[in-house]
Amino acid sequence: MASRAAILPKLSIFKIAIDGPAASGKSTTSRYVAHRLGFMHIDSGAMYRAITLKALRQNIKFESHNGISHIINLAHNSSIQFATTKPIGSSGGDNAPQTMVYLDDEDVSADIRTMDVTRNVSFVAAIPEIRKVMLAKQRGYANSTNIDGVVMDGRDIGTVVLPDAQLKIFLTANANVRAMRRYEQLKLKDKKVVFEEILRDLEKRDKADLERKVSPLRKAIDAVVLDTTTLTLNEIVGKIIEMTNKLRNNAAQLSEVNSQLNELTKRTEI
Numbered sequence: 001m002a003s004r005a006a007i008l009p010k011l012s013i014f015k016i017a018i019d020g021p022a023a024s025g026k027s028t029t030s031r032y033v034a035h036r037l038g039f040m041h042i043d044s045g046a047m048y049r050a051i052t053l054k055a056l057r058q059n060i061k062f063e064s065h066n067g068i069s070h071i072i073n074l075a076h077n078s079s080i081q082f083a084t085t086k087p088i089g090s091s092g093g094d095n096a097p098q099t100m101v102y103l104d105d106e107d108v109s110a111d112i113r114t115m116d117v118t119r120n121v122s123f124v125a126a127i128p129e130i131r132k133v134m135l136a137k138q139r140g141y142a143n144s145t146n147i148d149g150v151v152m153d154g155r156d157i158g159t160v161v162l163p164d165a166q167l168k169i170f171l172t173a174n175a176n177v178r179a180m181r182r183y184e185q186l187k188l189k190d191k192k193v194v195f196e197e198i199l200r201d202l203e204k205r206d207k208a209d210l211e212r213k214v215s216p217l218r219k220a221i222d223a224v225v226l227d228t229t230t231l232t233l234n235e236i237v238g239k240i241i242e243m244t245n246k247l248r249n250n251a252a253q254l255s256e257v258n259s260q261l262n263e264l265t266k267r268t269e270i
């Protein structure tokens, strides 16, 4: 007789998928959630940005046939790693937990956020072969055996990368609010930024991400929508932690019932 354990879910790596348009708060929210839960944070957008940075550094002609093959080659032969630093305090700003990004062992956390990379990343992210290479890496991180859980943010995490995620969140916010947040964020880093330019770039990128053929930005049918236009970062993080704790408790209870049922089944078989 088949054991009931085979048909009931077991406790496994807890996966949280956070998707949404540009500057909706995905990576900041994910960093705090991951930090509070002791999970790993994977910023999948940073991976597309890292490959774009590498291609720009090599002066690859993006839209040419040769250029695309070259970028695909780069993706196959690049190592991208993440490391999370602990916050000094518990509030936002400079004390926020940071997710560092390493490209071929070089810290590129700042270099991948330049306007040049931002303007070209949607093109790179729309190349199907690049997405295949990133998908394999992303699933690899999520299934690392030494972690309790992972928070991965991007555009297609709930729909394509981790369709089995126990919790899926879709963050949204009004485009003007998103552009203003990105403007404030870049201004802090002494970047020469113009709000109208940021808004235009953000809308252009949203359109490209929504309309591309492979893995476009979509809300998974089982995702919970959280609108960050009016909710603070703390409120958003709190809601996600609360949902996660409930789901983990339910899973733990289910696992307990499951082992009791197995025990009973064994005794009945004897």
Ligand SMILES: Nc1ncnc2c1ncn2[C@@H]1O[C@H](COP(=O)(O)OP(=O)(O)O)[C@@H](O)[C@H]1O
Residues within 6 Å of the ligand: 020, 021, 022, 023, 024, 025, 026, 027, 028, 029, 181, 182, 184, 185, 228, 231, 232, 233, 234, 236
């Ligand atoms: N709920 C929120 N309310 C106000 N500001 C937020 C909120 N969530 C994120 N932010 C801020 O908005 C900016 C963009 O957030 P970020 O996490 O980089 O977005 P994304 O990863 O979606 O591009 C950051 O400066 C961040 O601190």
Ligand SMILES: Nc1ccn([C@H]2C[C@H](O)[C@@H](COP(=O)(O)OP(=O)(O)O)O2)c(=O)n1
Residues within 6 Å of the ligand: 021, 022, 023, 024, 027, 044, 045, 046, 048, 049, 121, 122, 125, 126, 153, 154, 155, 156, 157, 205, 209
């Ligand atoms: N899972 C993902 C993550 C990001 N991308 C693409 C879409 C975005 O334009 C770029 C950069 O993503 P990123 O999340 O860093 O961008 P923003 O922080 O929202 O400006 O990568 C994607 O296609 N799939």
